[in-house]
Amino acid sequence: MPVESLVTVAIGKSLFSFGLMAVIAMLSAVFIHALVAGLGAVKRRAERRAAPLPVPAVATPKPCVAGIDPAVVAAIAAAVHATLGARHRIVYIGDTAQPSSWTAETRARQHGSHDPHREH
């Protein structure tokens, strides 16, 4: 077969493969979206069923960051400032759980894999 014909066949196969890959990838995205939405709805329904009866409101100091005591936020901010300096900002404060520590470890490894001489 002449080279021109082979190139034409290759272009056809490449475009077909790319198109099929794109369709399957976007279907995967739809599946992921449906999965997250479906499991989220199930979770919310379970939480509603397990929700306790409403209790009378009690006046409490208003937290400055989503439900965290302002004193805790201030302490964390001071610790971060003392450790890392002023060029950093706190993006998120939350409880650590076992999977989170794994994630943190993985992130530290991902960040440090190009610098294997340093301890992370």
Add this chain to the structure above:
Amino acid sequence: MFDASYLEIFQGIATLVDSEPHIMIGRIGLMLLGFVLIWLGHKGVLEALLMIPMGLGMATVNAGVLTFAGGKKGTLFLDPLAATTDQVVTQMQIDWLQPIYSLMFSNGLIACLVFLGIGTLLDVGFLMARPYRSMFLAICAEAGTLVTFPLGVAMGLPMGEAAATATIGGADGPMVLFSSLMLAPQIFVPITVVGYLYLGLTYGGYPYIVKALVPARLRAIEMPVESTRPISSGEKLVFAVVTCVLLSLLFPVAAPLFLSVFLGVVIRESGLKYFYELFSNQVLYGATFFLGLVLGVLCEASTILDPKVLILLVLGIVALTISAIGGLLGGYVLWFVSGGKYNPVIGIAAVSCVPTTAKVAQKLVSAQNPSSIILPHALGANISGVITTAIFAAVLVSVVRLPG
């Protein structure tokens, strides 16, 4: 006095002097290249974990060529040309790396082990939180494979070899190894070596492409705060299990790789701590070490110096460059659609060199704006890139094998 020339005692030098000029130059050049890889790995320009064992293996194997009985030249490392069962078994009793090559490398096991380890490092929650954008970017970042396949055929490569070389555009080392074993077993060594060499270059080379194509003010864009809910381990588990089975159903040819990567994800999300420790440490780094070492040892001049290597070098760099441009163009599309709120640098992370390109993206953005955090978006695109690369490679393997 016994009669022996110094060249008979120092056989490495004897075989060097005695070889064809192109082999002699090739051996010296590959020894020097080995030194350069070690140096660049040590300096952190290239991926040290891969390049240091690869560089030393490459330099040593080209130094340690000796003459066997019958005048045949070879090494005591491995013989990739051993084909029959008798030859392989004989070589396994002589060459120290032959067992690793025959039982782990040439059947793709080492690629699967690396993938299994990578799977334990993947937090698919980043992808599940923003599936459409991540997948869109990953599709764009496959442009290199799309363009390089016909380009390879135009440059004279057979269909299978061109397709296998084009998968370098997916920037996924185990996938390149797998595709070349399936589509071009006769030149899988040079394809894989070229692929890994270039993948090692992405960390140093991609920042130049990003800086050339994305102006500083766009690199500094801060991503808006998202209202995504946390994805639970159970949801990630369901996603991994269902996706693995569905993709294997569609593409049995890539089922071992799908199983490897998603098994890693499942181990991570199931809380199997001992398996997680094993696969994310010993297995991943052990497999990476032997992958680098065997790749280096395979670069013996008489094995690697194929006239096609020059074509492969050109196609490899073209594939990775076009994939990077494709990813960045995808980033620009999202930037435009979002009204200028999306940082287009995230597109480079869709080139699935996990996690290098995600790190490159965050590093470049941080250099312009230290308070811009794009890593969650970049890792989502990065993980999508692994999935689209696996799908593309599986489709290519199936389609190229079809007649016509």
